[in-house]
Structure formats: C-alpha cells, structure tokens
Amino acid sequence: EIVMTQSPATLSVSPGERATLSCRASQSVKNNLAWYQQKPGQAPRLLIYGVSTRATGIPARFSGSGSGTEFTLTISSLQSEDFAVYYCQQSNNWPPMYTFGQGTKLEIK
Amino acid sequence: QVQLVQSGSEVKKPGSSVKVACKASGGTFSGYTLVWVRQAPGQGLEWLGGVTPVFGSPNYAQKFQGRVSITTDESTTTTYMELSSLTSEDTAVYYCAKAVWGAFNLWGQGTMLTVSS
Numbered sequence: 001e002i003v004m005t006q007s008p009a010t011l012s013v014s015p016g017e018r019a020t021l022s023c024r025a026s027q028s029v030k031n032n033l034a035w036y037q038q039k040p041g042q043a044p045r046l047l048i049y050g051v052s053t054r055a056t057g058i059p060a061r062f063s064g065s066g067s068g069t070e071f072t073l074t075i076s077s078l079q080s081e082d083f084a085v086y087y088c089q090q091s092n093n094w095p096p097m098y099t100f101g102q103g104t105k106l107e108i109k
Numbered sequence: 110q111v112q113l114v115q116s117g118s119e120v121k122k123p124g125s126s127v128k129v130a131c132k133a134s135g136g137t138f139s140g141y142t143l144v145w146v147r148q149a150p151g152q153g154l155e156w157l158g159g160v161t162p163v164f165g166s167p168n169y170a171q172k173f174q175g176r177v178s179i180t181t182d183e184s185t186t187t188t189y190m191e192l193s194s195l196t197s198e199d200t201a202v203y204y205c206a207k208a209v210w211g212a213f214n215l216w217g218q219g220t221m222l223t224v225s226s
Contacts, residue, residue, distance in 0.1 A: 001171065034212035036154075043204055043219055044154065049212035056214075087154055091211030095168040096142055098156040098211075 006101035012109040019075040023088035111136030113217035126193040131205030142208040145190045147201040
C-alpha cells in the first residue's frame with residue numbers, strides 16, 4: 001500500500017501571504033495526485049487533480065505541482081475562507097485504489 | 110447536475126452490521142466509479158472501497174476486506190455500503206463520492222454512524 005505523508009501537520013500563515021503544503025508518497029504515484037479542502041462539518045471539496053489541474057470553480061490562487069513522490073499545494077494569497085484542513089490523495093490505475101495523507105491544518109497566524 | 114444523496118444517521122450495537130445508501134440523481138449512473146470514504150471524529154479521511162457499476166465488481170481497501178461489501182442497484186441508481194462486525198472504532202461519518210480521473214469530484218452529504226452499546 002502506498003503511504004502518503006503530509007507536512008507540516010499545522011501551518012500558521014497570515015491572510016494575504018503564501019501557503020505551501022507538502023505531500024510525499026512512499027513510492028511513485030506518477031501524476032495521480034489530488035488535493036482537497038475540508039471545512040468543519042462539511043464534506044471535502046476537490047481542489048486539484050492530476051497534480052496540477054484545478055477542479056471546476058477553483059480559484060487560480062490554488063496551484064499544484066510536483067511529480068513522482070513529492071508534491072506541493074500552493075495558495076498564493078490566503079483569503080479568510082482558505083483556512084481549513086487540506087488532504088492529498090493518490091490513486092493507482094486498475095483496480096482503482098486510493099489513499100489519503102493525514103492532512104494539514106491551515107490556520108490563521 | 111448529478112447529486113449524491115445518502116441515507117440518514119445510524120446507531121448500531123457492537124457486533125452488528127450497517128448498510129448505508131447513496132442515491133445518484135440528476136444524471137447518468139454507470140460509467141464512473143463510486144467510492145466510500147469515512148472520517149472518524151477529529152481524524153482524517155480513509156478509503157473503504159469502490160465500484161464501477163458498468164464493470165460490476167467492487168474492490169476494497171485491504172484493511173476492510175471481508176468486512177465491507179459494496180453493491181449497486183442500477184434500476185434505482187443507488188449504491189450501498191454494508192459494514193459488518195462493527196466496533197466503536199467504526200464510529201465515523203461515511204461519505205460516498207464519485208471518482209473521475211482518480212479524484213473525487215462529487216461527494217454525498219455524509220452519514221453519521223455511531224457504534225455504541
């Protein structure tokens with residue numbers, strides 16, 4: 001099973017600043033990497049899939065990068081609504097199997 | 110627009126089973142993968158398994174093999190997740206979600222399962 005490790009566990013950033021979240025896979029996941037945002041009491045929301053493709057309606061301040069085993073989610077200028085928990089998730093091709101990272105909590109500094 | 114609507118909260122006793130429903134409405138049902146993900150209180154996300162209705166056979170996370178069963182009823186566009194031999198550690202919110210390009214782009218509202226004696 002591929003293990004996904006996110007860092008840091010908690011990230012404190014001021015509004016308007018840039019946030020950089022990391023995700024590492026225990027083995028190559030090629031480009032099968034997605035990011036989600038989750039707010040309390042809500043289902044997760046897909047932000048990024050295929051490493052760097054923004055999902056429908058996701059603002060351009062969210063960007064994803066990386067390859068193989070190292071991936072990054074960058075939020076270029078934090079808005080108040082961006083403070084939440086973020087998860088990375090990998091998939092393999094067939095049969096479809098998925099694993100999540102443990103999450104990074106993005107909090108207001 | 111496709112929506113995923115889940116059945117309501119459940120309270121079960123240890124050792125029993127639960128069956129949660131996820132109905133897809135407003136669009137086509139077959140041809141994409143439906144998955145189940147759970148989240149224990151204050152914890153992260155955990156994939157249990159999934160099914161692509163057009164192909165039929167579900168697949169499960171190794172951790173839940175033998176204890177989880179995912180079935181579909183195409184006539185009602187409903188997917189079911191049944192989890193057996195429940196313990197308090199199965200207390201969680203259970204989500205169904207639609208997978209496209211390896212990511213989950215549509216989620217149900219969640220079903221809270223409480224396992225308690």
